Amino acid sequence: MVQPWEVEHVVELPPGEFRVFKEHLLEDYPFIAEHAQELHTDGHGIAHGMLVLCEGIDDGILVNSEGTSYARYAAYLSGARTLSLMNRYPSLHDFCVGMDNLVEKYVQQAVAGQEDGGFTLPYSNLDAEVERRVYDEDMVNFDRQLFLDMLSERPEFDEVETTQNEIYLTIAPEFVQEQTPGMSM
Missing domain, CATH: 1.10.10 (Arc Repressor Mutant, subunit A)
Incomplete structure (x- = not known):
């Protein structure tokens, strides 16, 4: 079953930081910790997550930390920036x-x-x-x-x-x- 998501926050990282993040998802990150309490799956099965983008790249990573400061659940999302714009406007x-x-x-x-x-x-x-x-x-x-x-x-x-x-x-x-x-x- 596919789980519905709502993006609560969008974070954009410089290319070097994004690469490190992408390769080390299970490490603690201040930008996740800052919003950790809002990143969870609610009683209706909706994942409230964060979209992490890389400057100058359309792709991103969806993160649901379930209250932690690391990317407990993550998914690479091709075309994430475009999807975010479509959702915002x-x-x-x-x-x-x-x-x-x-x-x-x-x-x-x-x-x-x-x-x-x-x-x-x-x-x-x-x-x-x-x-x-x-x-x-x-x-x-x-x-x-x-x-x-x-x-x-x-x-x-x-x-x-x-x-x-x-x-x-x-x-x-x-x-x-x-x-x-x-x-x-």
Whole structure:
């Protein structure tokens, strides 16, 4: 069973101190001792812990000391800084989820609707979709450059080209679908 966590404190260490901490979790640390009474599992099974981050790195370590001054229970958490930001700023979380959903929709549409390994997305279609989603409150905001960057980072596309009126997506060879002769999508 996965145990739910609530991060009560975030501590950021310089790289050298973080490395020492990561390699010696069972040693006593003043930054854990300072909050030891708040780091425990409550009667509802929720672990109240600390997130220890390293300056300049996205990953971190979750710590539940159970009242001690060492990392009695610890878990390495990839992308911890980003997760912490998403938790701290719900509006950022909502923006990211909305952008991801929109990108996913157009990736699926491009792969399914490709012709000769390409797909054209008119900005007018994108703008109408964004306007509908913002109106329906499925999206809080939209950033066109971020949208293009996100498409460019997807493995389904070899290239993303833009003009004043459209986005042309070149489908990566492993995602190109053979079309039946005489049929077009």
